[in-house]
Amino acid sequence: MIYIALLVVGMLGAGIAACLLRDLLAAVVAAAAVSLILSGFFYLLQAPDVAMAEAAIGAGLTTAIFVIAIRKTGRHEE
């Protein structure tokens, strides 16, 4: 139970950080952390199919696509 509470707190903190950070690269890293903890959650709830989809998409592809988009636009939010 306490482990699940820890995971929930971590995921909430990372999600709020992803919204509030002005440095978009750091926000992307926070979003990657959200995806990681979410995948762990699906795993704990014994849904390995969904956990695997979240892992395959969230580990490499979304981070890289966000990073490329930041390269094309700008790193800091006004």
Added chain:
Amino acid sequence: MRAFIGFVALSLIAVGLALALYHIPFGQDRMDVARDYLARSVRDTGAPNVVTGIVVNYRALDTLGEVTVLFSASLGVGMLMTWRSPGGGRPLPGASLIVRRGAGFLFPFILLFGGYIFVHGHLTPGGGFQGGAVIASAFLLLYLGIPGYLLARRPLAAIESLTGITFVAIGIIGLAVGGYFLNNFLPKGSVFSLFSAGVIPILYMVIGLKVGAELAGVVANMIGGGEE
């Protein structure tokens, strides 16, 4: 001011969700359909993985829709980003020797792993979408490790189109043989063996190749896009 409005809207949504979910007891199945699927799926489809049985057999038409959505998203990215040399002609600093060699060494293994995931989609967790994402990640690794790498566009488009046609063709054969679209017309085989579950492995291979080609196309378009 904008942050305040956003906060109010978010709390309204949260209160609404809490009110709506308050009366539903947690952890009990509220629907008979789930129990029905669990009881019948293995016998009907021949796939021990119930999720696969639902996604590619009972709800295969919805899967066709999903693949189409992904296709149009890839098309949109391709229309927004033009196909040009990486970085818009700006010379890119090369990756170090370790990254280059590592990317080249790991690439075939990651491709093989993606293939393993979608071929074994009816036996183990995972399937076409997951395997396709893994294959696209392999190409992304090449882009990251080897600056100036360009994916050949023509085979990519050919794979996308051919797999889409194959999906629909399997559906129409099912319509001709069994009376409804995407009917599982092949013999089921014995449960837990690789060649079993009728058309499910074939459909998952088709979906995996299609998703992999589409996501790799998205990555290629994003990286190779112009800078104007």
Added chain:
Amino acid sequence: MIWLVFFSFIAAGIALSLARAGLGPTTPDRVVGVDGTVTITIALMVLLASFFDRQIYLDVALVYAVLGFIGVLAVARYLERGV
């Protein structure tokens, strides 16, 4: 009983790495925190597969072991102006 010890160690490791990801003054610090969390999570997933006694759950850990470094590599190549 012994599983409780293992899971406590791993939970402490995840909490400390995530705290570094939250605190880290520079972006590479945060990436280091998330990268450490990925590695610890792979071990956690394998342990949980052993705990649930389901072999097929190992595949999820395998996906993370294969793909976990691509995100870090993407951020590193961005910092090198290589993307």
Added chain:
Amino acid sequence: MRVFGEVLIGIGTAFLFLGGLGIFRLLDVYNRLQAGTKCTTLGAFSTIIGVGFVHPAWMLKAIVIGVFILLTNPISAHALARASYRNGIPLWEGSVVDRCREFEECSRLPKEGE
């Protein structure tokens, strides 16, 4: 066999905890990367092989996972360390040796925005 596997898991989880502690407590990016790569790689490898010993039928897949961790973790750590050094992220002020400065490979990049 089972006891041996559990001993390996114990060693591995202890190293994972120490790796997390190192990531949290050490003082600059490079030291943290040291803890976050060496320690957690050894910890995860030991844990996974330990699970393979507890369930002998899983050994093959456990070895595959472990080998992938051993192959991929150093690549990302190396790329991150090089990128942060070339971006001019400072070493801790008490550091006594900086061999990377002598090589052309580690030349500083121009500031963001050229």
